[in-house]
Amino acid sequence: MSGSVIQEKVAKLLSRQNGKPVLRPIKPLALKNDVASRKLKKGEATCVTEMSLLMACWKKNDFNNTVCSKEVSVFYACVEKGQNKAKGKQETQGRLLPKEANTLLKRFPNLSSPLSCSEGFTELGYYNGSVSQTDSGSSCLKWTDFPDYMLQYPNRGLGDHNQCRNPDRESNPWCFFRQKSGAIGWAYCDCHQGEARLVGGSSNKSGRLEVYLNGRWGAVCDTHLTDRDASV
Structure with missing residues:
Protein backbone atom coordinates (compact mmCIF):
# COMPACT_ATOMS: atom_id res chain seq x y z
CA MET A 1 0.00 0.00 0.00
CA PHE A 108 4.52 16.50 24.16
CA PRO A 109 8.07 15.55 25.14
CA ASN A 110 10.55 13.80 22.90
CA LEU A 111 13.44 13.78 25.33
CA SER A 112 16.14 11.16 25.66
CA SER A 113 15.66 8.52 28.34
CA PRO A 114 17.88 5.81 29.84
CA LEU A 115 18.31 2.85 27.54
CA SER A 116 17.90 -0.60 29.07
CA CYS A 117 19.60 -2.52 26.25
CA SER A 118 23.31 -1.95 25.89
CA GLU A 119 23.97 -3.49 22.49
CA GLY A 120 22.82 -2.21 19.13
CA PHE A 121 22.49 1.45 20.09
CA THR A 122 24.35 4.26 18.37
CA GLU A 123 26.18 7.00 20.26
CA LEU A 124 23.12 9.22 19.91
CA GLY A 125 20.93 6.64 21.64
CA TYR A 126 19.12 5.17 18.63
CA TYR A 127 18.85 1.40 18.30
CA ASN A 128 20.37 0.17 15.05
CA GLY A 129 20.33 -3.60 15.59
CA SER A 130 18.74 -6.37 13.55
CA VAL A 131 15.95 -7.60 15.86
CA SER A 132 12.69 -7.70 13.90
CA GLN A 133 10.21 -9.27 16.34
CA THR A 134 8.27 -7.97 19.31
CA ASP A 135 8.94 -9.41 22.73
CA SER A 136 5.94 -11.69 22.23
CA GLY A 137 7.31 -13.05 18.96
CA SER A 138 5.18 -11.11 16.44
CA SER A 139 6.87 -10.08 13.21
CA CYS A 140 7.39 -6.36 12.78
CA LEU A 141 5.89 -4.43 9.87
CA LYS A 142 8.08 -2.43 7.52
CA TRP A 143 8.61 1.20 8.43
CA THR A 144 7.77 2.16 4.86
CA ASP A 145 4.16 1.25 5.71
CA PHE A 146 4.18 4.35 7.92
CA PRO A 147 5.58 7.12 5.69
CA ASP A 148 4.51 9.95 7.95
CA TYR A 149 6.50 8.47 10.80
CA MET A 150 9.55 8.24 8.53
CA LEU A 151 9.15 11.90 7.59
CA GLN A 152 8.88 12.92 11.23
CA TYR A 153 12.04 11.02 12.21
CA PRO A 154 14.58 11.24 9.36
CA ASN A 155 18.09 9.80 9.72
CA ARG A 156 17.11 7.55 12.62
CA GLY A 157 17.33 4.16 10.98
CA LEU A 158 13.80 3.92 9.57
CA GLY A 159 13.53 2.57 6.03
CA ASP A 160 12.51 -0.32 3.79
CA HIS A 161 12.94 -2.92 6.52
CA ASN A 162 11.09 -4.26 9.55
CA GLN A 163 13.86 -4.05 12.13
CA CYS A 164 13.05 -2.61 15.52
CA ARG A 165 13.97 1.00 16.14
CA ASN A 166 13.44 3.75 18.72
CA PRO A 167 13.27 6.94 16.59
CA ASP A 168 11.48 8.73 19.42
CA ARG A 169 14.16 7.63 21.90
CA GLU A 170 11.94 5.24 23.81
CA SER A 171 13.75 3.28 26.52
CA ASN A 172 13.63 0.17 24.30
CA PRO A 173 13.38 -0.34 20.54
CA TRP A 174 9.88 -1.10 19.26
CA CYS A 175 7.92 -1.64 16.07
CA PHE A 176 4.43 -1.74 14.62
CA PHE A 177 2.88 -5.17 14.05
CA ARG A 178 -0.38 -6.65 12.86
CA GLN A 179 -2.59 -8.10 15.57
CA LYS A 180 -4.64 -11.28 15.10
CA SER A 181 -7.73 -9.11 14.63
CA GLY A 182 -6.04 -7.41 11.70
CA ALA A 183 -5.59 -4.13 13.55
CA ILE A 184 -2.23 -2.41 13.72
CA GLY A 185 -0.54 -2.32 17.10
CA TRP A 186 2.89 -1.59 18.48
CA ALA A 187 5.09 -3.34 21.01
CA TYR A 188 8.58 -3.25 22.40
CA CYS A 189 11.18 -5.55 20.92
CA ASP A 190 13.39 -7.87 22.89
CA CYS A 191 17.08 -7.07 22.51
CA HIS A 192 17.96 -10.40 24.10
CA GLN A 193 16.05 -12.56 21.62
CA GLY A 194 18.14 -15.65 20.80
CA GLU A 195 20.70 -14.95 23.53
CA ALA A 196 22.29 -17.96 25.22
CA ARG A 197 23.70 -18.45 28.71
CA LEU A 198 25.13 -21.13 30.99
CA VAL A 199 23.57 -21.54 34.45
CA GLY A 200 24.15 -23.80 37.43
CA GLY A 201 27.75 -24.64 36.56
CA SER A 202 30.88 -24.51 38.70
CA SER A 203 32.49 -21.99 36.32
CA ASN A 204 31.56 -19.62 33.51
CA LYS A 205 32.40 -22.37 31.03
CA SER A 206 30.10 -25.07 32.42
CA GLY A 207 26.46 -25.52 33.33
CA ARG A 208 23.04 -25.92 31.73
CA LEU A 209 22.60 -24.16 28.39
CA GLU A 210 19.58 -21.87 28.20
CA VAL A 211 18.31 -19.85 25.25
CA TYR A 212 16.16 -16.72 25.50
CA LEU A 213 13.12 -16.85 23.20
CA ASN A 214 9.83 -14.94 23.23
CA GLY A 215 10.44 -13.43 26.66
CA ARG A 216 11.55 -16.63 28.40
CA TRP A 217 14.73 -18.50 29.18
CA GLY A 218 14.44 -22.16 28.19
CA ALA A 219 16.87 -25.03 28.75
CA VAL A 220 18.38 -26.97 25.85
CA CYS A 221 17.69 -30.59 26.79
CA ASP A 222 20.43 -32.54 25.03
CA THR A 223 22.88 -34.78 26.85
CA HIS A 224 25.18 -34.99 23.83
CA LEU A 225 25.75 -31.30 23.14
CA THR A 226 29.17 -30.84 21.53
CA ASP A 227 31.40 -27.93 20.57
CA ARG A 228 29.99 -28.17 17.06
CA ASP A 229 26.44 -27.65 18.35
CA ALA A 230 27.55 -24.73 20.49
CA SER A 231 29.18 -23.00 17.54
CA VAL A 232 25.96 -22.86 15.48
Missing part, protein backbone atom coordinates in the same frame (compact mmCIF):
# COMPACT_ATOMS: atom_id res chain seq x y z
CA SER A 2 1.49 3.34 -1.02
CA GLY A 3 2.14 6.19 1.37
CA SER A 4 -0.49 8.40 -0.24
CA VAL A 5 -3.15 5.70 0.13
CA ILE A 6 -2.26 5.20 3.79
CA GLN A 7 -2.36 8.93 4.45
CA GLU A 8 -5.76 9.20 2.75
CA LYS A 9 -7.12 6.37 4.90
CA VAL A 10 -5.75 8.03 8.02
CA ALA A 11 -7.32 11.34 7.05
CA LYS A 12 -10.72 9.75 6.47
CA LEU A 13 -10.44 7.87 9.75
CA LEU A 14 -9.96 11.12 11.64
CA SER A 15 -12.57 13.16 9.83
CA ARG A 16 -15.96 13.90 11.33
CA GLN A 17 -17.26 15.40 8.10
CA ASN A 18 -18.28 12.43 5.94
CA GLY A 19 -14.75 11.36 5.23
CA LYS A 20 -13.46 14.79 4.29
CA PRO A 21 -9.72 14.86 5.11
CA VAL A 22 -8.93 16.94 8.16
CA LEU A 23 -5.16 16.58 8.18
CA ARG A 24 -3.48 19.81 7.25
CA PRO A 25 0.18 20.81 7.32
CA ILE A 26 1.17 23.50 9.75
CA LYS A 27 4.35 25.50 9.89
CA PRO A 28 6.91 24.27 12.44
CA LEU A 29 6.62 26.23 15.65
CA ALA A 30 9.58 28.46 16.37
CA LEU A 31 10.02 28.05 20.10
CA LYS A 32 11.12 31.39 21.53
CA ASN A 33 12.89 29.82 24.45
CA ASP A 34 16.64 29.32 24.92
CA VAL A 35 16.26 25.91 26.56
CA ALA A 36 13.81 24.70 23.91
CA SER A 37 16.05 25.96 21.12
CA ARG A 38 19.05 24.13 22.53
CA LYS A 39 17.06 20.93 22.81
CA LEU A 40 15.94 21.26 19.20
CA LYS A 41 19.51 21.78 17.99
CA LYS A 42 20.79 18.82 20.02
CA GLY A 43 18.04 16.58 18.71
CA GLU A 44 16.46 16.11 22.13
CA ALA A 45 13.19 17.65 21.01
CA THR A 46 11.37 18.01 17.73
CA CYS A 47 8.87 20.42 16.25
CA VAL A 48 5.41 18.97 16.83
CA THR A 49 3.00 18.67 13.90
CA GLU A 50 -0.50 17.27 13.82
CA MET A 51 0.60 14.02 12.18
CA SER A 52 3.58 13.48 14.49
CA LEU A 53 1.32 14.09 17.48
CA LEU A 54 -1.25 11.61 16.18
CA MET A 55 1.34 8.92 15.49
CA ALA A 56 2.77 9.30 18.98
CA CYS A 57 -0.72 9.30 20.51
CA TRP A 58 -1.83 6.22 18.56
CA LYS A 59 1.28 4.39 19.66
CA LYS A 60 0.67 5.33 23.29
CA ASN A 61 -3.08 4.65 23.31
CA ASP A 62 -3.42 1.62 21.01
CA PHE A 63 -4.92 3.66 18.17
CA ASN A 64 -7.75 5.01 20.35
CA ASN A 65 -9.17 7.68 18.05
CA THR A 66 -11.32 9.33 20.71
CA VAL A 67 -8.38 9.96 23.01
CA CYS A 68 -6.11 11.14 20.21
CA SER A 69 -8.67 13.53 18.74
CA LYS A 70 -8.81 15.24 22.13
CA GLU A 71 -5.00 15.41 22.21
CA VAL A 72 -5.00 17.20 18.85
CA SER A 73 -7.63 19.67 20.07
CA VAL A 74 -5.59 20.44 23.19
CA PHE A 75 -2.48 20.85 21.05
CA TYR A 76 -4.09 23.41 18.73
CA ALA A 77 -5.68 25.26 21.64
CA CYS A 78 -2.28 25.58 23.26
CA VAL A 79 -0.66 26.75 20.03
CA GLU A 80 -3.42 29.28 19.30
CA LYS A 81 -3.24 30.70 22.80
CA GLY A 82 0.50 31.18 22.52
CA GLN A 83 0.27 32.76 19.09
CA ASN A 84 -2.48 35.17 20.16
CA LYS A 85 -0.38 36.32 23.10
CA ALA A 86 2.60 36.76 20.81
CA LYS A 87 0.57 38.90 18.39
CA GLY A 88 -0.63 41.06 21.27
CA LYS A 89 2.98 41.79 22.16
CA GLN A 90 3.86 42.46 18.50
CA GLU A 91 6.03 39.36 18.38
CA THR A 92 6.73 37.47 15.17
CA GLN A 93 3.68 35.43 14.16
CA GLY A 94 4.08 31.73 14.87
CA ARG A 95 6.43 32.13 17.81
CA LEU A 96 5.57 31.05 21.32
CA LEU A 97 6.41 32.74 24.57
CA PRO A 98 8.64 30.82 27.03
CA LYS A 99 5.68 29.68 29.13
CA GLU A 100 3.81 28.25 26.13
CA ALA A 101 7.01 26.70 24.77
CA ASN A 102 7.64 24.93 28.07
CA THR A 103 4.01 23.80 28.21
CA LEU A 104 4.34 22.17 24.79
CA LEU A 105 7.63 20.51 25.66
CA LYS A 106 6.21 19.12 28.89
CA ARG A 107 2.98 17.87 27.35
Whole structure:
Protein backbone atom coordinates (compact mmCIF):
# COMPACT_ATOMS: atom_id res chain seq x y z
CA MET A 1 0.00 0.00 0.00
CA SER A 2 1.49 3.34 -1.02
CA GLY A 3 2.14 6.19 1.37
CA SER A 4 -0.49 8.40 -0.24
CA VAL A 5 -3.15 5.70 0.13
CA ILE A 6 -2.26 5.20 3.79
CA GLN A 7 -2.36 8.93 4.45
CA GLU A 8 -5.76 9.20 2.75
CA LYS A 9 -7.12 6.37 4.90
CA VAL A 10 -5.75 8.03 8.02
CA ALA A 11 -7.32 11.34 7.05
CA LYS A 12 -10.72 9.75 6.47
CA LEU A 13 -10.44 7.87 9.75
CA LEU A 14 -9.96 11.12 11.64
CA SER A 15 -12.57 13.16 9.83
CA ARG A 16 -15.96 13.90 11.33
CA GLN A 17 -17.26 15.40 8.10
CA ASN A 18 -18.28 12.43 5.94
CA GLY A 19 -14.75 11.36 5.23
CA LYS A 20 -13.46 14.79 4.29
CA PRO A 21 -9.72 14.86 5.11
CA VAL A 22 -8.93 16.94 8.16
CA LEU A 23 -5.16 16.58 8.18
CA ARG A 24 -3.48 19.81 7.25
CA PRO A 25 0.18 20.81 7.32
CA ILE A 26 1.17 23.50 9.75
CA LYS A 27 4.35 25.50 9.89
CA PRO A 28 6.91 24.27 12.44
CA LEU A 29 6.62 26.23 15.65
CA ALA A 30 9.58 28.46 16.37
CA LEU A 31 10.02 28.05 20.10
CA LYS A 32 11.12 31.39 21.53
CA ASN A 33 12.89 29.82 24.45
CA ASP A 34 16.64 29.32 24.92
CA VAL A 35 16.26 25.91 26.56
CA ALA A 36 13.81 24.70 23.91
CA SER A 37 16.05 25.96 21.12
CA ARG A 38 19.05 24.13 22.53
CA LYS A 39 17.06 20.93 22.81
CA LEU A 40 15.94 21.26 19.20
CA LYS A 41 19.51 21.78 17.99
CA LYS A 42 20.79 18.82 20.02
CA GLY A 43 18.04 16.58 18.71
CA GLU A 44 16.46 16.11 22.13
CA ALA A 45 13.19 17.65 21.01
CA THR A 46 11.37 18.01 17.73
CA CYS A 47 8.87 20.42 16.25
CA VAL A 48 5.41 18.97 16.83
CA THR A 49 3.00 18.67 13.90
CA GLU A 50 -0.50 17.27 13.82
CA MET A 51 0.60 14.02 12.18
CA SER A 52 3.58 13.48 14.49
CA LEU A 53 1.32 14.09 17.48
CA LEU A 54 -1.25 11.61 16.18
CA MET A 55 1.34 8.92 15.49
CA ALA A 56 2.77 9.30 18.98
CA CYS A 57 -0.72 9.30 20.51
CA TRP A 58 -1.83 6.22 18.56
CA LYS A 59 1.28 4.39 19.66
CA LYS A 60 0.67 5.33 23.29
CA ASN A 61 -3.08 4.65 23.31
CA ASP A 62 -3.42 1.62 21.01
CA PHE A 63 -4.92 3.66 18.17
CA ASN A 64 -7.75 5.01 20.35
CA ASN A 65 -9.17 7.68 18.05
CA THR A 66 -11.32 9.33 20.71
CA VAL A 67 -8.38 9.96 23.01
CA CYS A 68 -6.11 11.14 20.21
CA SER A 69 -8.67 13.53 18.74
CA LYS A 70 -8.81 15.24 22.13
CA GLU A 71 -5.00 15.41 22.21
CA VAL A 72 -5.00 17.20 18.85
CA SER A 73 -7.63 19.67 20.07
CA VAL A 74 -5.59 20.44 23.19
CA PHE A 75 -2.48 20.85 21.05
CA TYR A 76 -4.09 23.41 18.73
CA ALA A 77 -5.68 25.26 21.64
CA CYS A 78 -2.28 25.58 23.26
CA VAL A 79 -0.66 26.75 20.03
CA GLU A 80 -3.42 29.28 19.30
CA LYS A 81 -3.24 30.70 22.80
CA GLY A 82 0.50 31.18 22.52
CA GLN A 83 0.27 32.76 19.09
CA ASN A 84 -2.48 35.17 20.16
CA LYS A 85 -0.38 36.32 23.10
CA ALA A 86 2.60 36.76 20.81
CA LYS A 87 0.57 38.90 18.39
CA GLY A 88 -0.63 41.06 21.27
CA LYS A 89 2.98 41.79 22.16
CA GLN A 90 3.86 42.46 18.50
CA GLU A 91 6.03 39.36 18.38
CA THR A 92 6.73 37.47 15.17
CA GLN A 93 3.68 35.43 14.16
CA GLY A 94 4.08 31.73 14.87
CA ARG A 95 6.43 32.13 17.81
CA LEU A 96 5.57 31.05 21.32
CA LEU A 97 6.41 32.74 24.57
CA PRO A 98 8.64 30.82 27.03
CA LYS A 99 5.68 29.68 29.13
CA GLU A 100 3.81 28.25 26.13
CA ALA A 101 7.01 26.70 24.77
CA ASN A 102 7.64 24.93 28.07
CA THR A 103 4.01 23.80 28.21
CA LEU A 104 4.34 22.17 24.79
CA LEU A 105 7.63 20.51 25.66
CA LYS A 106 6.21 19.12 28.89
CA ARG A 107 2.98 17.87 27.35
CA PHE A 108 4.52 16.50 24.16
CA PRO A 109 8.07 15.55 25.14
CA ASN A 110 10.55 13.80 22.90
CA LEU A 111 13.44 13.78 25.33
CA SER A 112 16.14 11.16 25.66
CA SER A 113 15.66 8.52 28.34
CA PRO A 114 17.88 5.81 29.84
CA LEU A 115 18.31 2.85 27.54
CA SER A 116 17.90 -0.60 29.07
CA CYS A 117 19.60 -2.52 26.25
CA SER A 118 23.31 -1.95 25.89
CA GLU A 119 23.97 -3.49 22.49
CA GLY A 120 22.82 -2.21 19.13
CA PHE A 121 22.49 1.45 20.09
CA THR A 122 24.35 4.26 18.37
CA GLU A 123 26.18 7.00 20.26
CA LEU A 124 23.12 9.22 19.91
CA GLY A 125 20.93 6.64 21.64
CA TYR A 126 19.12 5.17 18.63
CA TYR A 127 18.85 1.40 18.30
CA ASN A 128 20.37 0.17 15.05
CA GLY A 129 20.33 -3.60 15.59
CA SER A 130 18.74 -6.37 13.55
CA VAL A 131 15.95 -7.60 15.86
CA SER A 132 12.69 -7.70 13.90
CA GLN A 133 10.21 -9.27 16.34
CA THR A 134 8.27 -7.97 19.31
CA ASP A 135 8.94 -9.41 22.73
CA SER A 136 5.94 -11.69 22.23
CA GLY A 137 7.31 -13.05 18.96
CA SER A 138 5.18 -11.11 16.44
CA SER A 139 6.87 -10.08 13.21
CA CYS A 140 7.39 -6.36 12.78
CA LEU A 141 5.89 -4.43 9.87
CA LYS A 142 8.08 -2.43 7.52
CA TRP A 143 8.61 1.20 8.43
CA THR A 144 7.77 2.16 4.86
CA ASP A 145 4.16 1.25 5.71
CA PHE A 146 4.18 4.35 7.92
CA PRO A 147 5.58 7.12 5.69
CA ASP A 148 4.51 9.95 7.95
CA TYR A 149 6.50 8.47 10.80
CA MET A 150 9.55 8.24 8.53
CA LEU A 151 9.15 11.90 7.59
CA GLN A 152 8.88 12.92 11.23
CA TYR A 153 12.04 11.02 12.21
CA PRO A 154 14.58 11.24 9.36
CA ASN A 155 18.09 9.80 9.72
CA ARG A 156 17.11 7.55 12.62
CA GLY A 157 17.33 4.16 10.98
CA LEU A 158 13.80 3.92 9.57
CA GLY A 159 13.53 2.57 6.03
CA ASP A 160 12.51 -0.32 3.79
CA HIS A 161 12.94 -2.92 6.52
CA ASN A 162 11.09 -4.26 9.55
CA GLN A 163 13.86 -4.05 12.13
CA CYS A 164 13.05 -2.61 15.52
CA ARG A 165 13.97 1.00 16.14
CA ASN A 166 13.44 3.75 18.72
CA PRO A 167 13.27 6.94 16.59
CA ASP A 168 11.48 8.73 19.42
CA ARG A 169 14.16 7.63 21.90
CA GLU A 170 11.94 5.24 23.81
CA SER A 171 13.75 3.28 26.52
CA ASN A 172 13.63 0.17 24.30
CA PRO A 173 13.38 -0.34 20.54
CA TRP A 174 9.88 -1.10 19.26
CA CYS A 175 7.92 -1.64 16.07
CA PHE A 176 4.43 -1.74 14.62
CA PHE A 177 2.88 -5.17 14.05
CA ARG A 178 -0.38 -6.65 12.86
CA GLN A 179 -2.59 -8.10 15.57
CA LYS A 180 -4.64 -11.28 15.10
CA SER A 181 -7.73 -9.11 14.63
CA GLY A 182 -6.04 -7.41 11.70
CA ALA A 183 -5.59 -4.13 13.55
CA ILE A 184 -2.23 -2.41 13.72
CA GLY A 185 -0.54 -2.32 17.10
CA TRP A 186 2.89 -1.59 18.48
CA ALA A 187 5.09 -3.34 21.01
CA TYR A 188 8.58 -3.25 22.40
CA CYS A 189 11.18 -5.55 20.92
CA ASP A 190 13.39 -7.87 22.89
CA CYS A 191 17.08 -7.07 22.51
CA HIS A 192 17.96 -10.40 24.10
CA GLN A 193 16.05 -12.56 21.62
CA GLY A 194 18.14 -15.65 20.80
CA GLU A 195 20.70 -14.95 23.53
CA ALA A 196 22.29 -17.96 25.22
CA ARG A 197 23.70 -18.45 28.71
CA LEU A 198 25.13 -21.13 30.99
CA VAL A 199 23.57 -21.54 34.45
CA GLY A 200 24.15 -23.80 37.43
CA GLY A 201 27.75 -24.64 36.56
CA SER A 202 30.88 -24.51 38.70
CA SER A 203 32.49 -21.99 36.32
CA ASN A 204 31.56 -19.62 33.51
CA LYS A 205 32.40 -22.37 31.03
CA SER A 206 30.10 -25.07 32.42
CA GLY A 207 26.46 -25.52 33.33
CA ARG A 208 23.04 -25.92 31.73
CA LEU A 209 22.60 -24.16 28.39
CA GLU A 210 19.58 -21.87 28.20
CA VAL A 211 18.31 -19.85 25.25
CA TYR A 212 16.16 -16.72 25.50
CA LEU A 213 13.12 -16.85 23.20
CA ASN A 214 9.83 -14.94 23.23
CA GLY A 215 10.44 -13.43 26.66
CA ARG A 216 11.55 -16.63 28.40
CA TRP A 217 14.73 -18.50 29.18
CA GLY A 218 14.44 -22.16 28.19
CA ALA A 219 16.87 -25.03 28.75
CA VAL A 220 18.38 -26.97 25.85
CA CYS A 221 17.69 -30.59 26.79
CA ASP A 222 20.43 -32.54 25.03
CA THR A 223 22.88 -34.78 26.85
CA HIS A 224 25.18 -34.99 23.83
CA LEU A 225 25.75 -31.30 23.14
CA THR A 226 29.17 -30.84 21.53
CA ASP A 227 31.40 -27.93 20.57
CA ARG A 228 29.99 -28.17 17.06
CA ASP A 229 26.44 -27.65 18.35
CA ALA A 230 27.55 -24.73 20.49
CA SER A 231 29.18 -23.00 17.54
CA VAL A 232 25.96 -22.86 15.48
